[in-house]
Amino acid sequence: MSLKERLYRVWRALIWTFDPADRAEAxxxxxxxxxxxxxxxxxxxxxxxxxxxxxxxxxxxxxxVILTVTGVILMFLYIPSVERAYWTIKDLEYAVSWGWFLRNxxxxxxxxxxxxxxxxxxxxxxxxxxxxxxSHAARREINWTVGMxxxxxxxxxxxxxxxxxxxxxAFWAITIGVQIAESVPVLGKHIKYVMAGGTQLGQPTxxxxxxxxxxxxxxxxxxxxxxxxxxxRKDEGLAAVEQFRIAKKRKDLQIDTSGEEPVYSTPWAxxxxxxxxxxxxxxxxxxxxxxxxxxxxxxxxxxxxNPAKAPWYFLWLQELLAxxxxxxxxxxxxxxxxxGVVIPGLMGLAATVWAFLDKxxxxxxxxxxxRSRTVQNIVFTLGVLFVVGLIVFAMYFxxxxxxxxxxxxxxxxxEIL
Amino acid sequence: MExxxxxxxxxxKVVRPAAKKPKLPDVKxxxxxxxxxxxxxxxxxxxxxxxxxxxxxxxxxYKRYQVEFKKLVEEKxxxxxxxxxxxxxxxxxxxxxxxxxxxxTCHMGYEWRGLEGEDVPEVFRxxxxxxxLIAKHPFKKYGCTTCHWGQGYATNIKEAHVINxxxxxxxxxxxxxxxxxxxxxxxxxxxxxxxEITCNTCHRMEDSLPGTPYINLAKKxxxxxxxxxxxxxxxxxxxxxxxxxxEGSKSHExxxxxxxxxxxxxxxxxxxxxxxxxxMKRRGLPLSVFSWHxxxxxxxxxxxxxxxxxxxxxxxxxxxxxxxLMMSWRNVKLPxxxxxxxxxAPAQQPEEKADTTEEVEGEAERSVxxxxxxxxxxxxKSKGCTACHTVGGGKLVGPDLxxxxxxxxxxxxxxxxxxxxxxxxHDPTAQDLLKEYGVPMPSQNVSEEEAKAILEYLKxxxx
Numbered sequence: 003m004s005l006k007e008r009l010y011r012v013w014r015a016l017i018w019t020f021d022p023a024d025r026a027e028a029x030x031x032x033x034x035x036x037x038x039x040x041x042x043x044x045x046x047x048x049x050x051x052x053x054x055x056x057x058x059x060x061x062x063x064x065x066x067v068i069l070t071v072t073g074v075i076l077m078f079l080y081i082p083s084v085e086r087a088y089w090t091i092k093d094l095e096y097a098v099s100w101g102w103f104l105r106n107x108x109x110x111x112x113x114x115x116x117x118x119x120x121x122x123x124x125x126x127x128x129x130x131x132x133x134x135x136x137s138h139a140a141r142r143e144i145n146w147t148v149g150m151x152x153x154x155x156x157x158x159x160x161x162x163x164x165x166x167x168x169x170x171x172a173f174w175a176i177t178i179g180v181q182i183a184e185s186v187p188v189l190g191k192h193i194k195y196v197m198a199g200g201t202q203l204g205q206p207t208x209x210x211x212x213x214x215x216x217x218x219x220x221x222x223x224x225x226x227x228x229x230x231x232x233x234x235r236k237d238e239g240l241a242a243v244e245q246f247r248i249a250k251k252r253k254d255l256q257i258d259t260s261g262e263e264p265v266y267s268t269p270w271a272x273x274x275x276x277x278x279x280x281x282x283x284x285x286x287x288x289x290x291x292x293x294x295x296x297x298x299x300x301x302x303x304x305x306x307x308n309p310a311k312a313p314w315y316f317l318w319l320q321e322l323l324a325x326x327x328x329x330x331x332x333x334x335x336x337x338x339x340x341x342g343v344v345i346p347g348l349m350g351l352a353a354t355v356w357a358f359l360d361k362x363x364x365x366x367x368x369x370x371x372x373r374s375r376t377v378q379n380i381v382f383t384l385g386v387l388f389v390v391g392l393i394v395f396a397m398y399f400x401x402x403x404x405x406x407x408x409x410x411x412x413x414x415x416x417e418i419l
Numbered sequence: 420m421e422x423x424x425x426x427x428x429x430x431x432k433v434v435r436p437a438a439k440k441p442k443l444p445d446v447k448x449x450x451x452x453x454x455x456x457x458x459x460x461x462x463x464x465x466x467x468x469x470x471x472x473x474x475x476x477x478x479x480x481y482k483r484y485q486v487e488f489k490k491l492v493e494e495k496x497x498x499x500x501x502x503x504x505x506x507x508x509x510x511x512x513x514x515x516x517x518x519x520x521x522x523x524t525c526h527m528g529y530e531w532r533g534l535e536g537e538d539v540p541e542v543f544r545x546x547x548x549x550x551x552l553i554a555k556h557p558f559k560k561y562g563c564t565t566c567h568w569g570q571g572y573a574t575n576i577k578e579a580h581v582i583n584x585x586x587x588x589x590x591x592x593x594x595x596x597x598x599x600x601x602x603x604x605x606x607x608x609x610x611x612x613x614x615e616i617t618c619n620t621c622h623r624m625e626d627s628l629p630g631t632p633y634i635n636l637a638k639k640x641x642x643x644x645x646x647x648x649x650x651x652x653x654x655x656x657x658x659x660x661x662x663x664x665x666e667g668s669k670s671h672e673x674x675x676x677x678x679x680x681x682x683x684x685x686x687x688x689x690x691x692x693x694x695x696x697x698x699m700k701r702r703g704l705p706l707s708v709f710s711w712h713x714x715x716x717x718x719x720x721x722x723x724x725x726x727x728x729x730x731x732x733x734x735x736x737x738x739x740x741x742x743x744l745m746m747s748w749r750n751v752k753l754p755x756x757x758x759x760x761x762x763x764a765p766a767q768q769p770e771e772k773a774d775t776t777e778e779v780e781g782e783a784e785r786s787v788x789x790x791x792x793x794x795x796x797x798x799x800k801s802k803g804c805t806a807c808h809t810v811g812g813g814k815l816v817g818p819d820l821x822x823x824x825x826x827x828x829x830x831x832x833x834x835x836x837x838x839x840x841x842x843x844x845h846d847p848t849a850q851d852l853l854k855e856y857g858v859p860m861p862s863q864n865v866s867e868e869e870a871k872a873i874l875e876y877l878k879x880x881x882x
Contacts, residue, residue: 096521287469
């Protein structure tokens with residue numbers, strides 16, 4: 003046996019225990035494997051186009067990878083203790099080599115991910131991509147549901163991470179978040195107790211949020227994301243291909259079939275993925291270089307910033323709670339139930355269940371703003387505008403004591419000296 | 420070619436290339452010819468952005484100062500000394516006080532003897548008090564920010580000095596700098612007077628401390644004006660006004676500077692049409708807790724129109740002094756070895772009493788009555804009566820006591836001084852007065868014998 007052959011055998015022994023008899027067996031081995039079967043050998047050009055998917059799912063995933071890499075490095079530098087946490091962040095800012103850059107990348111990456119996942123959801127809705135078209139095998143509404151859970155997990159990841167710097171911003175934003183949960187009738191107190199690990203925010207809260215942030219939630223996202231991707235494959239590709247399937251089955255000449263030509267996944271799809279990953283990375287690096295993450299005074303339970311605001315993606319809940327709370331001179335109706343449970347709960351439930359109820363024709367699958375879906379698109383848009391509008395309003399127009407102010411007429415808070 | 424479905428209407432017989440079974444493309448046919456170029460372009464942009472980040476990382480603001488300091492040392496002490504100048508972030512870690520001070524990253528000459536001169540740039544100058552203050556408060560045990568405040572962690576000027584121009588620096592201990600003192604109009608701003616605040620945070624129990632003229636003045640005022648009549652400090656004192664024990668730790672969020680500012684017209688507060696913040700701006704004061712205290716001490720009712728606190732007529736120097744005293748009373752946890760030894764006896768009451776008796780004894784030639792009057796006057800001041808009452812100076816918080824002996828019986832006056840609580844409960848005249856003035860007279864622990872002396876004083880000066 004030559005040395006080369008010997009080395010080759012050692013190499014095979016290390017990495018490849020399965021020895022397929024022929025190409026077909028090798029192919030099937032991949033096709034049947036949950037992990038290896040993400041990409042088909044060929045995809046249609048439209049599935050890979052910019053204009054159809056906007057590549058938001060890939061962007062979300064790349065952001066998750068950036069967050070994992072920077073996050074693991076940050077784990078070496080951060081100490082999840084109420085006495086030390088804040089000061090380790092100060093050290094990142096001023097003393098650790100590249101500490102400021104890592105932290106900025108992690109912070110802006112996280113905000114970007116929340117935005118990207120949300121926009122991905124909008125894209126899927128407006129293209130009717132949760133519909134099955136004329137495919138018999140596809141069950142895309144399941145992936146829509148999985149996507150909804152992934153969105154919720156992304157929000158939770160961001161929310162748990164928000165607390166970790168243990169500064170005033172973190173402490174009071176999380177306090178508001180916990181209070182929103184607490185306003186749920188009957189169960190509220192218990193939810194708060196589970197979240198905070200006690201009756202008020204402290205070390206038990208920090209360690210809970212930390213463990214969830216670095217292990218629990220990322221693991222859940224990783225597993226669900228794998229399933230999400232695998233399902234795309236099992237659902238016979240992106241919904242865009244349904245257009246071609248319908249065109250073929252019905253011989254419908256009205257359907258736009260441009261971009262039907264197949265494209266080899268390797269290298270063309272892979273190259274595009276590299277491009278999107280690179281662009282996402284560069285964008286996050288750009289933000290990290292020129293925009294500093296906020297860090298306020300160390301957390302102090304004895305004084306509340308006025309106003310204390312939840313993280314931006316939960317601001318709409320805070321605003322809902324505020325406007326559904328009815329105050330009269332005689333009695334006060336807490337908005338906890340209506341604003342904190344009923345409205346957001348119904349909105350989330352409706353959005354999730356709609357994928358199973360949407361009875362629009364198959365042609366409306368995988369195409370932007372199909373005519374048959376105009377009404378539901380408008381309703382959905384109103385819902386989105388409602389949420390986004392509340393967020394913007396609460397972010398820029400809410401001042402001390404939750405009063406309404408113009409963003410430029412914000413009352414100044416005195417300094418010490 | 421392809422067979423068409425006969426049911427398809429003829430007008431739709433369009434030749435559609437995509438409808439044909441698509442033939443497999445050649446692997447080398449690039450469907451997205453732009454992608455490679457985009458990758459190159461974004462790589463170049465990415466490399467450029469990374470270069471900017473690397474430049475920021477490699478060239479921090481302090482580096483310039485360190486290079487300059489090295490040059491200065493080389494000029495003054497030669498190459499060998501210059502080689503010993505450390506580079507990179509420098510810090511003093513005071514574990515006991517939980518402080519990490521990186522000030523010395525730029526202020527490198529702080530303990531180099533021989534850099535005291537005016538020719539040395541201020542940033543590199545030797546600490547001017549190495550032999551007195553620093554001998555007692557060594558850098559290793561106190562760091563820098565214990566006395567000077569500022570953000571010890573920070574390694575750039577704006578954030579280390581807490582300069583709130585543009586983006587606010589979120590730090591609650593702004594540098595007690597000369598510039599700040601100048602902003603507040605201190606004549607002696609070059610002596611860095613605001614640092615007295617931190618001196619007194621630890622030395623608050625001492626009656627006076629060398630090197631802190633403002634704080635000493637304020638402590639004298641605090642005692643003389645009888646602030647303790649209405650305010651509690653460490654559990655001692657009245658409760659008409661707020662507890663002042665940790666006034667300096669009160670959050671800046673709690674000072675509402677957008678409330679209306681009042682002017683006093685004919686002895687009554689009238690809205691000025693400006694907010695407190697606008698009044699601060701009008702006077703060129705920074706919008707700060709410090710300014711709030713200045714305005715408040717100048718005329719309490721201009722901030723809180725219902726305030727029972729009298730206008731003590733402080734001058735500028737006194738206003739700054741008493742404000743600094745308030746800012747210094749902070750709730751800090753000190754390890755036992757850091758708590759300063761008291762330089763004077765803590766109990767003030769017996770001392771004062773001893774003083775007054777001595778004086779009374781020393782003036783034996785005077786008549787008993789005039790002795791009593793003298794003693795009464797002393798008591799009137801030391802017991803804090805002046806905080807609320809004048810004799811012939813007009814109404815303050817309580818009534819003017821000129822001629823009070825003609826209006827009320829001596830028994831009533833003595834009873835009111837000794838036991839105001841019970842009087843307010845049972846005596847209709849006292850209750851009427853409470854209705855008129857709104858502030859209940861606090862008990863000052865005055866004995867009956869002392870009250871009689873005060874009565875004699877009121878009788879004598881009341882006519």
